[in-house]
Each structure stands twice: as C-alpha cells, then as structure tokens.
Amino acid sequence: MPPEKNNVNPQENAWWFIIAKDQIVLQPQGNFIPYGNLDDLPFPEKLANNVIKIADYHSSPCYLVVLQEQLDIGLGEYLSLRSLLGRIDDLLFDLTGRAFQLALFYQTHQYCGKCGHKMHAINWETAMKCYHCQHRCYPRISPCIIVGIRKDKEILLAVHHRHLKQNNPVFTVLAGFVEAGETLETCVEREVYEESKIRVKNIEYVSSQPWPFPHSLMMGFLADYESGEIQIDKSELVEAAWYHIDNLPVLPNNGTIARKLINKMVEQGNTEI
Structure with a gap:
C-alpha cells in the first residue's frame, strides 16, 4: 500500500494527480492538472486522507491520489496520459x-x-520493504535508446506495429531496450542492425526523456548511416525507408523525444552547405 498520508495543509494550494484505471483526472483548460486547496476542491473525505506527495511544481506541492475506480469527483474528466x-x-x-x-x-x-511476504511502504523514500527478509524495492525504470539515423538529407523512418493506425500510419525512428551488460552506444548499434540491417557510425547523444508507458527512460541519439540495405525485422516493423527531409510522412506528436530527434535532423539538413 502507499506510504502513510502526508500532512496536507487544507488551505494550501497544490497540484492534484488523481489516477484510476490507467487514466488521470484532467480539467478542460489551463494546465489541465487540477490545482487548488482541499477546502475549495470537491474532494470526498476519504480521498483527502489518502494522498502522497511526489514533488513540487512552481513552489506548490504535487499530490498523488490513486483510486481503485473512476469516481466522479467533480474536477474534470478521466483521460489518458x-x-x-x-x-x-x-x-x-x-x-x-x-x-x-x-x-x-x-x-x-x-x-x-524474494520471500512472498507482504511489502510495506517506507515513508522516508520511495520504496517498498519486506520486514520479513529485509528485501527492498524501488520503482522500476527501464533504460531504452531511441535513435535518428541520417544519410545526407534523408532520414530513416519506420512504422512499428505498435504505431500502426488504420489509414494513417505514424512513421518514427528506431528504438529498443538496453540489455544487461550493454553500453548505450552498443545498444544503438545492435537495435538498428536487428531491426533494419543498417550499420551506423558517429553516434551522438542528444537528450533523454522519462517515458511512463509504463516505466521507461528514453535516451535519444543521432547517428550517421555507414552501410547496408534496409531489411526490416517483420516482428518489430511494418515498413521502413529513407525519406527526404522535404518530403516526410506522418510523424510522432510534438512533445515526444522521437519528434525532437526528427526535428533536429531536419534542422541540421537545412543548414548544411
């Protein structure tokens, strides 16, 4: 179960992250995340007594409320992340x-x-502990690489099975999970070759993005084409091809690290002499 409730000041404004059945309560305007204090918000008493502080944002606390079902609490609509x-x-x-x-x-x-006994939340850090065998668990984070591949003014883009939408496929860059004992650069080389039979060089780190679908950390890279002809792994990809930066297909949404990598390659391609 979550740790014991934080001492919430009922008159202090806070951000409220209310989650049930893999959806979150969002308001239709502004920052979307409900903001206010317990005295002003229509919280049932049992919710007000079951909150977890997870961070601060703009000098206000952020509280997590986990519900077993999507209760109508009058703050907004349940939507996906x-x-x-x-x-x-x-x-x-x-x-x-x-x-x-x-x-x-x-x-x-x-x-x-480890032993099957009940786990208990720790109040002083984000962890669960078994007091029978002293085993302690922390939130799982799965490291992943995602890489944009350049060849002159072309970009390698693919349609993954998970991104296939009827009559409107989304084309994106290649990605994959880091394996045990593997460096990020080795993972880039391996994933690209496994999915496309392409060899890359000049691997360059760009940035990272927490990706809570459900618990990944995406580490973004750019790389240059070195050799090979595209041969897709049909268990991972539907199709893949080189696309000129001036004629790109449907791309991932803004806000994703995939789109950031693609935008960066387009920008670099347009500034080359």
Missing part, C-alpha cells in the same frame, strides 16, 4: 508521468519477490 503530449510544459508532463509510474509501483509491489 498520452492526451497531454505536447499540450503542457515538459516538466509538468514529466511530473504527471512520475505520478503514473508511482501509482503502478505501489499497485504491483504488494508482495515480496
């Missing part, structure tokens, strides 16, 4: 992702994976 992509600033999106990851963590670590 993806509906916020590109609509709020990066920090607030990352905090929303943190709320989802912590909600999942508390829900999936009720029992000890």
